[in-house]
Amino acid sequence: MNIRALIAEDEWPxxxxxxxxxxxxxxxxxxxAAETGDQLFTLYDQHRPDVxxxxxxxxxxxxxEAARHLLNGDRGNERSPLLVFTTAYEDHAVEAFALEAVDxxxxxxxxxxxxxxxxxxxxxxxxxxxxxxxPLRPPLSLHRDRLLVNHGEKMVVLSPTSISxxxxxxxxxxxxxxxxxxxxxxxxxxxxxxxxxxxxxxxHRSYLVNLDxxxxxxxxxxxxxxxxxxxxxxxxVSRSAAKRLFQLLGR
Numbered sequence: 001m002n003i004r005a006l007i008a009e010d011e012w013p014x015x016x017x018x019x020x021x022x023x024x025x026x027x028x029x030x031x032x033a034a035e036t037g038d039q040l041f042t043l044y045d046q047h048r049p050d051v052x053x054x055x056x057x058x059x060x061x062x063x064x065e066a067a068r069h070l071l072n073g074d075r076g077n078e079r080s081p082l083l084v085f086t087t088a089y090e091d092h093a094v095e096a097f098a099l100e101a102v103d104x105x106x107x108x109x110x111x112x113x114x115x116x117x118x119x120x121x122x123x124x125x126x127x128x129x130x131x132x133x134x135p136l137r138p139p140l141s142l143h144r145d146r147l148l149v150n151h152g153e154k155m156v157v158l159s160p161t162s163i164s165x166x167x168x169x170x171x172x173x174x175x176x177x178x179x180x181x182x183x184x185x186x187x188x189x190x191x192x193x194x195x196x197x198x199x200x201x202x203x204h205r206s207y208l209v210n211l212d213x214x215x216x217x218x219x220x221x222x223x224x225x226x227x228x229x230x231x232x233x234x235x236x237v238s239r240s241a242a243k244r245l246f247q248l249l250g251r
Contacts, residue, residue, distance in 0.1 A: 001125065006031040006049035008040045008066070009086065010058045014107055018053055018086065021114050027122075037061025038202070041193055044070060044081070051082040051102070051121050061189045063087075067101075069193050082124055084117055147194060149175060151182040158182075160198045164213040164229050166191055168206040176233065201245060203227065203237040211248060 005028050009015040015033055022028050031047040034040040038060045044052070052070075056063040067083055083101045086109075102124055103117035147158045162177045168188050175182040175191070184191075192200065192208050199211040209227060216228035223239035237245055 001027050001122065003028045003051060003121065003125065004031055004047065004049040005029070005051050005053065006034065006040075006043060006047060006081075007053045008034040008037070008058065008063065009053070009055040010035045011055075014055070014086070017109055021109060021111065022053075025118060028118075035059075037063065037066035038189060038192060040066050041069070041196055045196070049081055050125060051084060053084045053086055053105075056085055056087040065189070069190075071100075082121055084121070149182055149184050149186065151184060156182060160195050160200075161210075161212070163195075163200075163210055164231050164233060165207060165209045165235055167208075167235075176231070178231070199248075201241075201248060203235055203241050203245060205238070207235050209235055214249070 003025075005022050007015055007018050007022070007030070009018065015035075019030060019033070022030055031049050032043055034043050036059045040052070040054075040061075052067075054063040054067060058066075061069070063085060067085075071080060071083075084103045084105060085101050086105045086107060088107045102120050105113060105117055145159060145161075147160050147163075149156050149158055158175075158177060162179070164176050164178070166173055166175045166188060168174075169183075171185075172183045173186050173188055173191060175184055188202075188206065188208055192202060195208070200208050201211055203209050209229070213229045213231070214227050215230050217237070218226050218228070220226050220236070223242060225237040225242055225245075227235040227237060229235060
């Protein structure tokens with residue numbers, strides 16, 4: 001048995017400690033590690049790990065929120081990932097086991113408890129049917145080119161390609177389309193996950209942009225930039241996001 005394991009942990013010391021423990025297990029292959037809940041979705045789609053060691057407290061989406069998204073996306077799929085929550089606190093144990101977590105490890109890690117968690121992982125994986133072939137990607141919805149968005153008292157059906165950008169404004173999410181601006185109670189993280197198969201990118205903690213709508217990029221200050229979109233909207237690009245944006249655009 002070869003177990004593909006992915007670590008989602010924002011703190012380097014805890015990430016390194018857990019990676020060291022996993023590397024000592026002969027039947028474990030480590031996938032690249034995620035440092036945020038948002039980054040986890042991309043790495044999960046790329047590597048399809050058998051088990052995710054998931055920190056509960058992370059920037060952006062918490063581990064609990066990220067787990068709900070993953071399980072909802074793979075609901076009914078026998079090959080959905082096993083979850084082991086990792087945390088310095090015991091407060092979230094009930095939520096973790098409500099999500100059918102295999103185990104709940106406290107930091108700093110105890111090697112004996114880690115071994116017990118690995119035994120549970122192996123048992124759970126061995127119980128799965130060997131006749132099922134794991135799909136390379138989760139089954140796609142027949143309506144993946146449609147997005148359902150709450151707007152006031154109604155639900156609006158959108159084509160993802162009609163969205164130029166979205167921005168968090170106070171308690172709402174403003175979704176700018178070719179025809180209108182929708183105000184939704186959806187979070188920016190939720191929208192980003194729903195649009196993960198389309199060319200959208202977080203240019204800033206409050207902005208999600210459709211890369212196909214970018215017309216111009218101009219320097220701002222301290223390594224940040226501004227985007228001019230085709231509808232003449234202006235969107236900021238943080239210094240930390242600029243390098244990745246240029247890579248995506250082929251620079």
